[in-house]
Amino acid sequence: MTTAALAPPAQPPEQNASYRFTGPRLPSTPALARHWVADLLRFAGRAHLVDRAELCTSEVVTNSYLHTKSPVMTVEVSLSAESVMVCVHDGAPSLAPQMSPTWADPNSLTLTGRGLGLVDAYADQWSATSDESSKTVWFLLLDDQMVRCAA
Template identity: 30%
Template sequence: MATVSPPWAYTLQLPHDPRAPGIARSTLRAVLRAHCMAELTETAELLASELVTNAHRYAQGPCGLRLRAPEPHRLRLGVWDANPEIPPPFKGALSPPVAEAECGRGLHLVELCADSWGACPLPQGGKLLWVECVRGADCQWGDLL
């Protein structure tokens, strides 16, 4: 049984390090398990991993991960970094990757698996990308095949 009822929030500062996505995933698993939201783990891990990996690839310096449950069945996951450029799916303009593409599929996963998403520039520079997962909603894995 969860010891803290929503709303709750956790913030994790991550260094510019290739291990950051793994640290984010393990932290996320522990938080969701502690709050009896483990059924969101698979989708939330995929989303967090993609956003933190992109922060590491495209921004210099640290990034941050914020986990928040505004309601018992909803998880909002946010990642901020120093790069001010908002990626295409967060601007509503994403074209499907070509079949032979070796990269560029990750943000399609975000689009298919997040129940909602958004982005905003940060006043001090950089950006915040956020996604939401809802208990009972399924990632559209069939669309990926």
């Protein structure tokens, strides 16, 4: 039996803290992870970042689901005053993912291969790291609105 918990925190999320969602490698996990990130950001007063975070989370978690055999994946969201960082960890070490050439070809009839191109377009930064036992793809969303409020 595989389980995942989606209960929101009892208090609004703290700044300079990290939150984790771990789910099984199932077709529903990208949607669950996307909604969890969106709910966390709304609860943290970061609704203005939800659209970009949902899109990028969905693409990165979907890549893990489609291109690895890792039994679980973990999404970690780190909140700071200046940014939101989302890391997707899986147990499938590999070379860093690359954007597909179909991203650059608007005439391509291929329906896949555009995910990391979307992450590249919507995230302020992104990258991937790997070691002997795992891979992490992360993206950063800068929060200009929070920086202006703190000034």
